[in-house]
Amino acid sequence: MGVIELKNVSFTYPNNPVIKNMDYEFQRGLVYCITGKSGAGKTTLLSMLSGIMDPTSGYIVYNGYPIDESDRYVYRSRDVGVIFQEYNLLPKFTVRENIQLSLDISGKKLRDLDGFGTFSNKKDYVDQLIREVGLDPEEVGNRRILKISGGQQQRIAIARALSFQPGVILADEPTGNLDIDTSIDIMNVFLHLAHELNRCVIIVTHSPQIADLADVRLDLKPLSRYKKV
Numbered sequence: 661m662g663v664i665e666l667k668n669v670s671f672t673y674p675n676n677p678v679i680k681n682m683d684y685e686f687q688r689g690l691v692y693c694i695t696g697k698s699g700a701g702k703t704t705l706l707s708m709l710s711g712i713m714d715p716t717s718g719y720i721v722y723n724g725y726p727i728d729e730s731d732r733y734v735y736r737s738r739d740v741g742v743i744f745q746e747y748n749l750l751p752k753f754t755v756r757e758n759i760q761l762s763l764d765i766s767g768k769k770l771r772d773l774d775g776f777g778t779f780s781n782k783k784d785y786v787d788q789l790i791r792e793v794g795l796d797p798e799e800v801g802n803r804r805i806l807k808i809s810g811g812q813q814q815r816i817a818i819a820r821a822l823s824f825q826p827g828v829i830l831a832d833e834p835t836g837n838l839d840i841d842t843s844i845d846i847m848n849v850f851l852h853l854a855h856e857l858n859r860c861v862i863i864v865t866h867s868p869q870i871a872d873l874a875d876v877r878l879d880l881k882p883l884s885r886y887k888k889v
């Protein structure tokens with residue numbers, strides 16, 4: 661059983677069918693890259709996987725349960741970590757506050773979390789997350805979001821998505837604004853999460869170089885079934 665599965669999923673915007681009869685099982689421990697032409701339906705697919713939109717028909721299953729039957733808010737705040745291209749961090753808050761808020765919203769306690777060792781307080785845990793994405797918490801932890809670079813913001817957006825240890829991490833063009841070296845660094849963070857911490861990571865990218873680093877590449881064709889390449 662995959663951690664997240666598409667069961668005969670179709671999606672149609674008014675007069676615009678985008679995804680038709682798609683079946684797929686995403687597994688833990690792997691990084692998936694979804695590629696495909698602009699308009700192929702990549703963002704639409706991620707929106708359904710993240711529980712933001714419902715399929716027009718078919719359904720999405722998380723850990724064996726269809727997400728339309730579970731509490732949507734719980735799914736989105738606890739089970740799936742989403743990283744947007746525009747980061748969507750809270751600019752007036754510090755790096756540490758952005759990460760901790762997301763943990764607090766999930767309702768998870770430190771004792772519910774694993775994989776990062778045992779932490780007696782949230783700050784130590786948050787600092788470990790900042791290190792996990794390759795930054796120094798002493799240097800950036802107390803800075804406001806607007807006072808760090810775009811690449812650093814992207815790393816913090818990843819740390820925030822990881823804060824509540826979701827089973828699935830979804831990212832829409834997470835390296836779209838970054839230079840290739842920084843993009844490869846970020847990709848290595850995703851590979852570490854999948855391979856060492858057994859997360860399922862699904863990212864959309866236009867970059868063939870980034871897609872080549874993934875474990876599995878899915879090429880979404882406009883209005884046809886996905887094709888594995």
Ligand SMILES: Nc1ncnc2c1ncn2[C@@H]1O[C@H](COP(=O)(O)OP(=O)(O)OP(=O)(O)O)[C@@H](O)[C@H]1O
Pocket residue numbers: 673674676678696697698699700701702703704705
């Ligand atoms: N809110 C919407 N209402 C109607 N049509 C939409 C809406 N959002 C997207 N579409 C259409 O659905 C199709 C798929 O859009 P989607 O955003 O999923 O593509 P994409 O593969 O993410 O493209 P890109 O690479 O440009 O981000 C496109 O034809 C788009 O115009």
Ligand SMILES: [Mg+2]
Pocket residue numbers: 702703704832
């Ligand atoms: Mg898109």
